[in-house]
Amino acid sequence: xxxxxxxxxxxxxxxxxxxxxxxxxxxxxxxxxxxxxxxxxxxxxxxxxxxxxxxxxxxxxxxxxxxxxxxxxxxxxxxxxxxxxxxxxxxxxxxxxxxxxxxxxxxxxxxxxxxxxxxxxxxxxxxxxxxxxxxxxxxxxxxxxxxxxxxxxxxxxxxxxxxxxxxxxxxxxxxxxxxxxxxxxxxxxxxxxxxxxxxxxxxxxxxxxxxxxxxxxxxxxxxxxxxxxxxxxxxxxxxxxxxxxxxxxxxxxxxxxxxxxxxxxxxxxxxxxxxxxxxxxxxxxxxxxxxxxxxxxxxxxxxxxxxxxxxxxxxxxxxxxxxxxxxxxxxxx
Amino acid sequence: xxxxxxxxxxxxxxxxxxxxxxxxxxxxxxxxxxxxxxxxxxxxxxxxxxxxxxxxxxxxxxxxxxxxxxxxxxxxxxxxxxxxxxxxxxxxxxxxxxxxxxxxxxxxxxxxxxxxxxxxxxxxxxxxxxxxxxxxxxxxxxxxxxxxxxxxxxxxxxxxxxxxxxxxxxxxxxxxxxxxxxxxxxxxxxxxxxxxxxxxxxxxxxxxxxxxxxxxxxxxxxxxxxxxxxxxxxxxxxxxxxxxxxxxxxxxxxxxxxxxxxxxxxxxxxxxxxxxxxxxxxxxxxxxxxxxxxxxxxxxxxxxxxxxxxxxxxxxxxxxxxxxxxxxxxxxx
Numbered sequence: 001x002x003x004x005x006x007x008x009x010x011x012x013x014x015x016x017x018x019x020x021x022x023x024x025x026x027x028x029x030x031x032x033x034x035x036x037x038x039x040x041x042x043x044x045x046x047x048x049x050x051x052x053x054x055x056x057x058x059x060x061x062x063x064x065x066x067x068x069x070x071x072x073x074x075x076x077x078x079x080x081x082x083x084x085x086x087x088x089x090x091x092x093x094x095x096x097x098x099x100x101x102x103x104x105x106x107x108x109x110x111x112x113x114x115x116x117x118x119x120x121x122x123x124x125x126x127x128x129x130x131x132x133x134x135x136x137x138x139x140x141x142x143x144x145x146x147x148x149x150x151x152x153x154x155x156x157x158x159x160x161x162x163x164x165x166x167x168x169x170x171x172x173x174x175x176x177x178x179x180x181x182x183x184x185x186x187x188x189x190x191x192x193x194x195x196x197x198x199x200x201x202x203x204x205x206x207x208x209x210x211x212x213x214x215x216x217x218x219x220x221x222x223x224x225x226x227x228x229x230x231x232x233x234x235x236x237x238x239x240x241x242x243x244x245x246x247x248x249x250x251x252x253x254x255x256x257x258x259x260x261x262x263x264x265x266x267x268x269x270x271x272x273x274x275x276x277x278x279x280x281x282x283x284x285x286x287x288x289x290x291x292x293x294x295x296x297x298x299x300x301x302x303x304x305x306x307x308x309x310x311x312x313x314x315x316x317x318x319x320x321x322x323x324x325x326x327x328x329x330x331x332x333x
Numbered sequence: 334x335x336x337x338x339x340x341x342x343x344x345x346x347x348x349x350x351x352x353x354x355x356x357x358x359x360x361x362x363x364x365x366x367x368x369x370x371x372x373x374x375x376x377x378x379x380x381x382x383x384x385x386x387x388x389x390x391x392x393x394x395x396x397x398x399x400x401x402x403x404x405x406x407x408x409x410x411x412x413x414x415x416x417x418x419x420x421x422x423x424x425x426x427x428x429x430x431x432x433x434x435x436x437x438x439x440x441x442x443x444x445x446x447x448x449x450x451x452x453x454x455x456x457x458x459x460x461x462x463x464x465x466x467x468x469x470x471x472x473x474x475x476x477x478x479x480x481x482x483x484x485x486x487x488x489x490x491x492x493x494x495x496x497x498x499x500x501x502x503x504x505x506x507x508x509x510x511x512x513x514x515x516x517x518x519x520x521x522x523x524x525x526x527x528x529x530x531x532x533x534x535x536x537x538x539x540x541x542x543x544x545x546x547x548x549x550x551x552x553x554x555x556x557x558x559x560x561x562x563x564x565x566x567x568x569x570x571x572x573x574x575x576x577x578x579x580x581x582x583x584x585x586x587x588x589x590x591x592x593x594x595x596x597x598x599x600x601x602x603x604x605x606x607x608x609x610x611x612x613x614x615x616x617x618x619x620x621x622x623x624x625x626x627x628x629x630x631x632x633x634x635x636x637x638x639x640x641x642x643x644x645x646x647x648x649x650x651x652x653x654x655x656x657x658x659x660x661x662x663x664x665x666x
Contacts, residue, residue, distance in 0.1 A: 051617040124437035284384040284619040317617035325658035
């Protein structure tokens with residue numbers, strides 16, 4: 001199946017195949033259990049510490065899966081992606097691994113910590129203004145002119161199936177820790193991670209409920225699921241959760257989420273900052289705002305974890321150190 | 334061998350036995366490799382992420398080993414420890430596990446993050462002024478009056494052998510990653526971790542050089558090794574590296590270190606803050622100042638890692654969030 005066939009069905013088998021490709025190339029990130037968190041939740045909370053993945057987020061999984069599927073004779077065409085930062089790093093690192101050129105369209109206000117690493121992996125960056133410009137419109141002529149292979153940040157079968165390996169891995173780790181997961185809370189932007197995880201969970205752990213956590217103002221995915229129609233967030237809003245500030249659920253991810261997502265939780269910036277502080281104090285992990293919303297769902301009590309086994313994603317850790325320090329100070333105040 | 338026999342020889346076998354006791358009770362913390370760190374070092378750097386251990390530091394290893402060896406009929410006597418914070422948490426958690434009362438003598442200026450957790454595990458705290466009082470002098474009458482079992486923070490065979498499991502685990506993980514460790518840099522306070530690791534490394538990986546990293550002003554261990562005589566640090570000095578601000582190497586740890594430690598590196602507070610910032614940006618781990626000195630040895634270039642495989646400990650992550658935020662800001666400035 002070519003990586004440019006974006007209309008094929010997304011399957012649990014696809015996730016298993018992605019897991020084989022990723023074996024030895026992605027990190028099997030730890031599934032952490034913390035007694036203080038369990039006490040607060042009144043149940044078991046299993047924390048998938050994906051901040052320890054290559055490039056500091058789950059995005060490497062899908063990116064590697066996509067780039068690895070480009071036939072060797074096509075690699076010199078290069079890959080073109082757009083990304084708020086984490087997908088960019090994943091694509092840049094995967095492309096370097098396969099000696100494929102990479103060009104990434106990134107918001108001009110992307111935290112330096114994300115752009116620095118993209119450059120370090122040898123990719124080119126084209127900046128755009130995410131408050132006024134449409135990144136897909138910028139991508140089209142470039143893609144056409146240079147005949148590059150598109151690597152969307154979520155709306156692509158290879159990306160979605162790659163991200164799904166996170167849930168496949170988590171369920172196996174949980175079973176090694178004598179746990180069957182009642183609910184899996186996923187930090188949700190465009191829905192790549194959510195739809196990939198939901199797809200594999202339906203097969204390997206059908207009793208697990210899939211929940212999404214979204215930041216205030218960008219909770220259009222749960223609104224879309226509830227209304228049965230893709231809603232749009234107002235992308236002119238500022239948010240600290242840059243990694244998941246997507247305008248609307250994906251064309252491919254939405255129908256999967258609509259069928260398989262059981263509930264949604266919406267978190268304020270205060271909830272998120274408190275979760276980042278908790279991760280600092282008790283888990284010793286750096287979590288970026290967009291990667292902390294699932295933990296915030298538990299800590300805020302907005303998701304009721306009492307008596308359950310709940311898995312949560314800490315989906316990324318690429319936060320600007322100055323912002324991190326200021327959020328930690330704020331959360332303590 | 335009773336846990337109160339503090340004169341027995343410390344052996345590699347003792348470390349193996351400790352590892353059996355700890356199996357399933359301590360966390361096998363990940364050994365992390367980061368490409369940016371490798372690039373800076375010009376070699377392979379294997380990072381033992383012991384901040385992810387129970388209670389956020391390696392101290393749980395020795396504490397659990399000691400408490401687990403108390404015969405069941407003796408447990409009600411309780412354990413008495415003194416600690417700058419990390420050992421306190423380890424003892425408190427291990428004591429709770431075995432339903433043993435615990436009393437801990439802690440500096441009055443211990444970061445809240447450490448005292449809070451000690452209390453949460455149900456231990457009693459006796460505060461003292463570490464600039465004017467001698468904690469051992471405070472402990473003696475309490476121990477005598479209550480007939481408690483002493484759990485020193487480093488100078489005890491069970492503690493030392495427990496800490497040694499960190500190196501046993503690291504060598505096995507490194508070999509799984511096709512690496513033989515040329516040098517192992519250990520954050521060094523009283524020398525419990527260093528002497529335990531050196532003891533087991535001599536058996537399982539005799540070519541591995543043991544190095545210690547110490548903070549400016551509290552680099553008396555390397556000075557002691559060089560001079561052949563236990564030196565004393567001026568404990569009235571302030572340091573951000575509270576976890577390893579010990580006055581002098583241990584009676585038991587010193588001869589082991591003298592025989593087996595190859596070199597020492599002394600780090601400034603600026604070196605330490607930069608290492609903490611690096612860990613935030615690239616490793617996504619919270620490291621406390623005293624736990625960051627080995628990483629600082631690499632990043633500062635004070636230890637020459639070029640062309641080698643170097644293992645380092647990130648030995649603890651219990652840092653006050655306000656101090657953490659201010660050090661991160663300072664390191665960026």
